[in-house]
Amino acid sequence: MTQKGSMKPVKKKKTEEPELEPLCCCEYIDRNGEKNHVATCLCDCQDLDEGCDRWITCKSLQPETCERIMDTISDRLRIPWLRGAKKVNISIIPPLVLLPVFLHVASWHFLLGVVVLTSLPVLALWYYYLTHRRKEQTLFFLSLGLFSLGYMYYVFLQEVVPKGRVGPVQLAVLTCGLFLILLALHRAKKNPGYLSNPASGDRALSSSQLECLNRKGQEKTKGFPGADMSGSLNNRTTKDDPKGSSRMPAGSPTKAKEDWCAKCQLVRPARAWHCRICGICVRRMDHHCVWINSCVGESNHQAFILALLIFLLTSVYGITLTLDTICRDRSVFTALFYCPGVYANYSSALSFTCVWYSVIITAGMAYIFLIQLINISYNVTEREVQQALRQKTGRRLLCGLIVDTGLLG
Numbered sequence: 001m002t003q004k005g006s007m008k009p010v011k012k013k014k015t016e017e018p019e020l021e022p023l024c025c026c027e028y029i030d031r032n033g034e035k036n037h038v039a040t041c042l043c044d045c046q047d048l049d050e051g052c053d054r055w056i057t058c059k060s061l062q063p064e065t066c067e068r069i070m071d072t073i074s075d076r077l078r079i080p081w082l083r084g085a086k087k088v089n090i091s092i093i094p095p096l097v098l099l100p101v102f103l104h105v106a107s108w109h110f111l112l113g114v115v116v117l118t119s120l121p122v123l124a125l126w127y128y129y130l131t132h133r134r135k136e137q138t139l140f141f142l143s144l145g146l147f148s149l150g151y152m153y154y155v156f157l158q159e160v161v162p163k164g165r166v167g168p169v170q171l172a173v174l175t176c177g178l179f180l181i182l183l184a185l186h187r188a189k190k191n192p193g194y195l196s197n198p199a200s201g202d203r204a205l206s207s208s209q210l211e212c213l214n215r216k217g218q219e220k221t222k223g224f225p226g227a228d229m230s231g232s233l234n235n236r237t238t239k240d241d242p243k244g245s246s247r248m249p250a251g252s253p254t255k256a257k258e259d260w261c262a263k264c265q266l267v268r269p270a271r272a273w274h275c276r277i278c279g280i281c282v283r284r285m286d287h288h289c290v291w292i293n294s295c296v297g298e299s300n301h302q303a304f305i306l307a308l309l310i311f312l313l314t315s316v317y318g319i320t321l322t323l324d325t326i327c328r329d330r331s332v333f334t335a336l337f338y339c340p341g342v343y344a345n346y347s348s349a350l351s352f353t354c355v356w357y358s359v360i361i362t363a364g365m366a367y368i369f370l371i372q373l374i375n376i377s378y379n380v381t382e383r384e385v386q387q388a389l390r391q392k393t394g395r396r397l398l399c400g401l402i403v404d405t406g407l408l409g
Contacts, residue, residue, distance in 0.1 A: 308368060
């Protein structure tokens, strides 16, 4: 007989968790972590139902309800793809739909063209201030810029080239300019000079580093990734990021306190700033550009300037070719403001409307390009200019084009 004490306990087998089934091309995991299907994108949406009921009964919608509806729509807006449906950013859709509609409506009559082409920049500025105030990233302007390039090129091929005034060489030059713009934009979209987080590498401030930082101030601090000596200006104060600069390491000197970013947990080198839209510090940050949906910093500033320059040259060249085709025997400047009979033909009217749309965009890009050249000549960044104006240490010159930051002799 076996004793009870000698009986070995029976080990329970672990229950194996069932593996998740692979998603088909129309399935996806929604924001609640549940499997969903593209075909059910309009089903079971309590927020949308509530919003429709309140709209039918003429009742106001709460802002929280509108945000939940937009979150639900953006989560369910997907396209079938291999191994699960891919999410589509909702901000890229309005330019793809509204821009062709507005331009075609504007080509019906001269007055409609004035109204539409005036309202487009106003709507774009309103959307910019709306997203900029909320510190949100958006693909609206990047989508608008890329689709505008493609659509203007499409109208040029469909409506201008068949008229016979544009030769193969001119078309090849314009096409090369378009490809160069895309290449420059691709380069400008790359890393602008993000500062890596020392916490990710388990690195902390040492006493020798703090002493070196206290002694050299704005110069390079050894042991911190991304630190350099390229900057000559550093008027950063705790007002730039009151929340991020409130938490400091014990025993930090004044210079470290000024350059410490608690959000990124690193000491910023001279002229580096924390972008509240991207949520990371950028080396020698100039500004956050909504047209490329990225910051312009030390690593991509030259590509950004090059993209602006190539765009201006290509756009002016395309405008000149189009006006020379639809308004013959007139100078470019005269044809832009006086082109009789252009609305008699829908093809020429659409081309003329696209010319004026291109002129508006080109004028805006030319202003940005001019500001960049002025800042480069004064060795200041746009971020430093805005900081000087907010702190009232700078003054505007030459109708606001030049800002004396008070930091250069």
